[in-house]
Amino acid sequence: MACFYDFHIHSCLSPCAENEMTPATIAGMAALNGLRMAALTDHNSCGNLPAFFEACRAYGVLPVAGIEVESAEAVHIVCLFPRIELAMAFWKNTVRPALPSIRNKPAIFGDQQFMNADDEVIGEEPILLINSTSLTLDEVADAARRAGGVPFPAHVDRPSNGLIEILGGVPPEPGFVCVEFNDSANIPALREAHPALSSLITLTNSDAHRLESIYDAVNALPIGDPEEEDDVLLERLFACLCGQK
Amino acid sequence: MQLTKIIEAMELEVLTSVTEDREVLGGYTGDLLSWVMGRAESEMLWITIMTNVNILAVASLRDLPAVLIAEAAELDEAVIAKAKEQEITLLRSPKSAYALCVELGKLLA
Numbered sequence: 001m002a003c004f005y006d007f008h009i010h011s012c013l014s015p016c017a018e019n020e021m022t023p024a025t026i027a028g029m030a031a032l033n034g035l036r037m038a039a040l041t042d043h044n045s046c047g048n049l050p051a052f053f054e055a056c057r058a059y060g061v062l063p064v065a066g067i068e069v070e071s072a073e074a075v076h077i078v079c080l081f082p083r084i085e086l087a088m089a090f091w092k093n094t095v096r097p098a099l100p101s102i103r104n105k106p107a108i109f110g111d112q113q114f115m116n117a118d119d120e121v122i123g124e125e126p127i128l129l130i131n132s133t134s135l136t137l138d139e140v141a142d143a144a145r146r147a148g149g150v151p152f153p154a155h156v157d158r159p160s161n162g163l164i165e166i167l168g169g170v171p172p173e174p175g176f177v178c179v180e181f182n183d184s185a186n187i188p189a190l191r192e193a194h195p196a197l198s199s200l201i202t203l204t205n206s207d208a209h210r211l212e213s214i215y216d217a218v219n220a221l222p223i224g225d226p227e228e229e230d231d232v233l234l235e236r237l238f239a240c241l242c243g244q245k
Numbered sequence: 246m247q248l249t250k251i252i253e254a255m256e257l258e259v260l261t262s263v264t265e266d267r268e269v270l271g272g273y274t275g276d277l278l279s280w281v282m283g284r285a286e287s288e289m290l291w292i293t294i295m296t297n298v299n300i301l302a303v304a305s306l307r308d309l310p311a312v313l314i315a316e317a318a319e320l321d322e323a324v325i326a327k328a329k330e331q332e333i334t335l336l337r338s339p340k341s342a343y344a345l346c347v348e349l350g351k352l353l354a
Binding site: 105 | 277
């Protein structure tokens, strides 16, 4: 058995995600799909991480704290953190203050619901989350690392909000160690077109906005036996994502 | 100037339909949705090469009279269908955003 993962999943806090994507349902689906690890990565918010962590623990899935930040250039960057507290602090101190104070219109963009682990709505985010922050790509990457996280460009094989489509290439300045593809079939062609990708650790994540999009047990990382304790795997995971052997 | 007059004068392709012949007083051009969201005003014709479905949300949020897709950029059928459903006017032209701005500027001068 291998440590299967999906590190890019949106909950009902992201306006573009289905309301059925409650943190508890995502955790249950991840378990059913045979994933050992899953990350919740809502747009510019960590508000549903506490519920996701509680639900994942109940289902025996290793929860990874995440957030998908949109840079000023409209590039999407997933940031993963080894501890939920670090992610929450990054969200509150760095991402939230950088978000323009445009209010969400649920009828146009969708609901932005905060949930608990029992599938109850406990609040609504009033500020529109699918928007660019005022932070540049480099600033997002630097701030995420300073906050103890690992940033990587999201879905580089997709035109909308992908690093390559927007900036035309893979700039060295943000110092990314990892890169995310949406579809592993796109990896060879994109690596040929952009050789800089070849030196990065490649992750393949679903960017699921609906339940059936969460990946099955197809993508794994060589961090050991899935039977190992969560703490052990988490430590190895972040060593791996930081490029350490 | 009325939107239908602009469509005729600039020979724009109408991808949906003009549900409301709004008055256009100016234009805005840009492809970063967050900028458009924060800056376009409700009498402005928005000229962009962005074709992601989120352009509809932005047009709706800012109550824009129409979205004009430049450079004949390809749109998904799903985007056009959603625009029809939300009664947002989608226009298209093979010309560049710059050329379209110049033309619109002359028309509105």
